[in-house]
Amino acid sequence: MRILVTGGTGLVGTQVVNRLTKRGDAVLVLSRSEKAREKLPPGATLIVGDPTQEGPWLDEIPACDGVIHLAGESIAAGRWTAEFKKRVLDSRVLSTSLIAEKLAGQPMRADGSPKAFISASAIGYYGSFTANATEFIESDLPGSGFLADVCVQWERSTEAARLAGVRVAIIRVGVVLAADGGALPKLLVPFKMFVGGPVGGGRQWMSWIHVDDLAGLFLHALDHAEASGPINGTAPEPLTNWGFGKTLGGVLSRPSWFPTPAIGLRILLGEMAELATKGQRVIPSQAKALGYDFQYPLLEKALRHLLNKKLPGSDS
Ligand SMILES: NC(=O)c1ccc[n+]([C@@H]2O[C@H](COP(=O)([O-])OP(=O)(O)OC[C@H]3O[C@@H](n4cnc5c(N)ncnc54)[C@H](OP(=O)(O)O)[C@@H]3O)[C@@H](O)[C@H]2O)c1
Numbered sequence: 001m002r003i004l005v006t007g008g009t010g011l012v013g014t015q016v017v018n019r020l021t022k023r024g025d026a027v028l029v030l031s032r033s034e035k036a037r038e039k040l041p042p043g044a045t046l047i048v049g050d051p052t053q054e055g056p057w058l059d060e061i062p063a064c065d066g067v068i069h070l071a072g073e074s075i076a077a078g079r080w081t082a083e084f085k086k087r088v089l090d091s092r093v094l095s096t097s098l099i100a101e102k103l104a105g106q107p108m109r110a111d112g113s114p115k116a117f118i119s120a121s122a123i124g125y126y127g128s129f130t131a132n133a134t135e136f137i138e139s140d141l142p143g144s145g146f147l148a149d150v151c152v153q154w155e156r157s158t159e160a161a162r163l164a165g166v167r168v169a170i171i172r173v174g175v176v177l178a179a180d181g182g183a184l185p186k187l188l189v190p191f192k193m194f195v196g197g198p199v200g201g202g203r204q205w206m207s208w209i210h211v212d213d214l215a216g217l218f219l220h221a222l223d224h225a226e227a228s229g230p231i232n233g234t235a236p237e238p239l240t241n242w243g244f245g246k247t248l249g250g251v252l253s254r255p256s257w258f259p260t261p262a263i264g265l266r267i268l269l270g271e272m273a274e275l276a277t278k279g280q281r282v283i284p285s286q287a288k289a290l291g292y293d294f295q296y297p298l299l300e301k302a303l304r305h306l307l308n309k310k311l312p313g314s315d316s
Helices: 011-022 034-039 056-063 082-105 146-156 159-163 183-192 211-223 241-252 262-277 285-289 299-306
Strands: 002-006 026-031 044-048 066-069 116-122 167-173 175-178 208-210 229-233
Touching: 002 011, 002 056, 011 026, 011 044, 011 175, 011 211, 034 044, 044 056, 056 082, 066 082, 066 211, 082 116, 082 146, 082 159, 116 146, 116 211, 167 211, 175 183, 175 211, 175 299, 183 241, 208 211, 208 299, 211 229, 229 285, 241 299
Parallel strands: 002 026, 002 066, 026 044, 066 116, 116 167, 167 229, 175 208
Antiparallel strands: none
């Protein structure tokens, strides 16, 4: 297949591009930077362009069988000022609309089957809570707040493609755990200093996913004609922040009882502190229905793999 990947230089996109090229797909990686070329694997071609603006990059889409769309300003990249929030929203909504409209112009593949548009969204869709044990699945209504509003608009921006007959799947991504980026390296710091423990009371839910499982889920959605609509990109066993810290402390052989008060984080990070102090309990009900086989369904196995901490006498 010939696939355009936006955000292919990021934490998740790098894994997605590696997997696609390894299995022999022709991959076009859209990046705003020429420098991305140095890091691309063999089989991937760089297209330089800004996904939020019209440009020659859009002309690559008609010849593609599908688009995997991961680009977006990182929500953890700055304080949540009005200007920053606009960048977060625009980078998702403008880019998604441009891709959706271009796909709508030629929605079918050469063999007559629909093209696939696999777009990221986030579990912030369901709202963010300090203590709410409700299990959210894909059919649940959106919550409220900045992140939920962004996700609703982001997902809605795919509509032109869906209405034209493109198969649209939206992966609502959870907290991605990876060895070299995202949340995990930040979560590790207090534990390594022997002051790890629950953040802001610890009752907020953390719906995490190992980056390998998430990349696999994007490809699963690309490959399976029955994959459409929202699909939660989270592991089957979310934990509270307290439970997450206990498991992380156990894997690292470090204490996990030292509390971090929410007020300190709010002073330090402003509104962005909600990324650490709030969460949601999300169940990957569609991934299960699609038969997706999680390699890391349980947190301990995921952490041991990412932190290279094998159980004595075990291979994993
Ligand atoms: N990581 C998580 O825990 C998490 C959680 C929930 C949802 N998600 C979503 O999943 C997707 C992939 O996540 P990720 O962690 O791989 O993201 P990432 O590492 O931050 O990479 C996103 C990519 O988007 C592009 N980008 C950044 N700012 C942009 C802007 N202002 N305008 C246009 N493009 C921009 C960058 O590509 P270039 O610099 O090469 O152009 C970057 O490589 C994102 O949409 C993210 O919102 C991630």
